[in-house]
Amino acid sequence: MRGNILFRSIQLTLPKLKSPSSSLLVHIHLRRFSFIPAKSMAPRDPNTLANYGEWRIKHTTVNFKVNFEKQRLQGSVLLEFNSLTDKKSREIILDTNHLAISSVKVDGANTQWVIEDRVEPYGAPLHVSVPDGVPQGEAVKLDIALETTEHCVGLQWMTPAQTGNKKHPYVYSQCQAILARSIFPSQDTPDVKSTFTFNITSPLPVVASGVPVPSDTKGEEQGDKLFRFEQKVPIPSYLFALASGDLATARIGKRSVVATGPEALEDAKWEFEADMDKFLEVAENLIFDYQWGEYNVLVLPPSFAYGGMENPIFTFATPTVISGDRQNVDVIAHELSHSWSGNLVGCASWEHFWLNEGWTTYLERRIGAAVHGEPQFDFSAIIGWKALEDSVSVLGADHEFTKLIINHKGVDPEDAFSTVPYEKGFHFLYYLDRLVGREHFDKFIPHYFHTWANKSLDSFEFKQTFLNFFEAYGNAEIKEKIAQIPWEDRFYKPGLPPKPEFNTAYVDTCLALAEKWKNEDYQPSPKDIESFSANQTLVFLQAIQNFPKPLSAERSHLLGTTYNVTSSKNVELKSAYYVIALQAQDKQEFPGIVELLGSVGRMKFVKPLYRKLNELDRDLAIKTFQDSKDFYPSTTRGQIEKLLGLK
Secondary structure (H helix, E strand, C coil), X not given: CHHHHHHHHHHHHHHHCCCHHHHHHHHHHHHHHCCCCHHHCCCCCCCCCCCCCCEEEEEEEEEEEEECCCCEEEXXXXXXXXXXXXXXXXXXXXXXXXCEEEEEEECCEECCEEECCCCCCCCEEEEEEEEEEECCCCEEEEEEEEECCCCXXXXXXXXXXXXXXXCCCEEEECCCCCCXXXXXXXXXXXXXXXXXXXXEEECCCEEECCEEECCCCECCCCCCEEEXXXXXXXXXXXXXXXXXXXXXXXXXXXXXXXXXCHHHHHHHHHXXXXXXXXXXXXXXXXXXXXXXXXXXXXXXXCCCCCCEECCCCEEEECHHHCCCCCCCCHHHHHHHHCCCECCCEEECCHHHCHHHXXXXXXXXXXXXXHHHCCHHHHHHHHHHHHHHHHHHHHHCCCCHHHCXXXXXXXXXXXXXXCCHHHHHHHHHHHHHHXXXXXXXXXXXXXXXXXXXXXXXXXXXXXXHHHHHHHHHHCCHHHHHHHCCCCHHHHHHCCCCCCCCCCCCCCCHHHHHHHHHCCCCCCCCCHHHHCCCCHHHHHHHHHHHHCXXXXXXXXXXXXXXXXXCCCCCCCHHHXXXXXXXXXXXXXXXXHHHHHHHHCCCCCHHHHHHHHHHHHHHCHHHHHHHHHHHCCCCCHHHHHHHHHHCCCC
């Protein structure tokens, strides 16, 4: 634990140094000139209790039975470690959170172990004695028998009534950011990566973040089947994923299938099959070959908290992408991009989360431009800028969580979640792209991902990689430009970044229609938006949201009925319109808003609607939440409880 304390004191001093170069020098000294090997540095992630500076997990094997009746995973996890210290370390400390552990063995022998007191919000550290110690470079295996509990925040158990066809129960995991420790003991930090073996026994089909391995082995009980998966590319614990339920699959590309409930399979297949191979081809041309073998999509039940979760091999996706118009499949372009940014190359701690999401948003928009036309890049960025403005407005322009590098000491990373790392991270990379020129930046992209493949890094290492590349590049004009980059401001200045001049080719007609709505006498027609894509309609609705004076309830209702928004299957459009209705205090739309909040768990939609509904009718907001809270996953439930002041 002294290593943790030492590192955290250093980490806190870095932002106080007068220049980014000073910060970099301290960082390089620790990494390159200390007598301690780089791998055995004190941990640099403040959101873990594990002593991963002394031990490093190399391979993880999970042996779990899915018990739907008890809503538990039962079994064991086998963790294979390497010792990193030049002295014999005699204790391994792992992250846990409300786990029921029955035994721990070291290399097959029973040993002393204890779960210490909880350290909120990070759980309780598991201390395991390694009596004889292990010299540097040698291995040790921990075999831990365990069961998840009712307090497991990393699993969402669903009754048949909560699923699409209402026939079978369902379970899925969501481990980002620090929820894996509620499923199995781990070094639960993005700074540690290991290969994985999954042995999952269940009465229903299983998918996991690994490549399926054929197995005919039956489980212990009749009707159970063993599902095996191997993940040979090292991944952090937050990318551990499994789901089990009534699943059917269909092919959507040369290397891709979609899995979902049988009742939704054809709609999901149609939504994805036109674009999947295009997305993969563009991404590989921009970066380099896809490293994971298969790229598949699991469409989850509607309570899922996110647009998508980039679990390797199987992206977990919200059913809100199945909108019947192929207008929301860019979510898949985003999650596919994570196969390089985040999964192959990832942030070392959640303080540097922008390295995952900023890069991924940038790559997603490059893919969209290649598939849909170059103006699509700026069109998507304009939508993103509106989301960034909203986040900064809600958080406050001086808030810590509006910085690129966030101080996460004592913070639950989930509390810092917003569009800021996505959009502010994107704008930093887009700034560098414009600064050096697209032709030159495109040569840096594969260099960056090759350099850090299968590793984790922080913002300072990103900076040095960028500087080193263009130092060796030999272009004097570019060197002069990058010497002027305000790294300190970009990393630590809160609020909005400088706004670029966007290409508004796809936006002008949307904004022109919004301008007409500023005139109370304007009489709308369905023809106003008949040439719009769904995303253009979204930009129009967002412009209405930004009016200095909200629409009247009557005008808001006229907008919704004329353009037939509420009957759309596109939740992006419905939720954007409902924000307008709440701003207008149009209580005619309350039933539709309540219905949407009870049928969708995606935080992107439910948080803004609860926030506005709470301002207008707190009693209805609380009643709606109480009626729907068992439908929501733990992540969404916890965030809404905080938003409503119930937690």
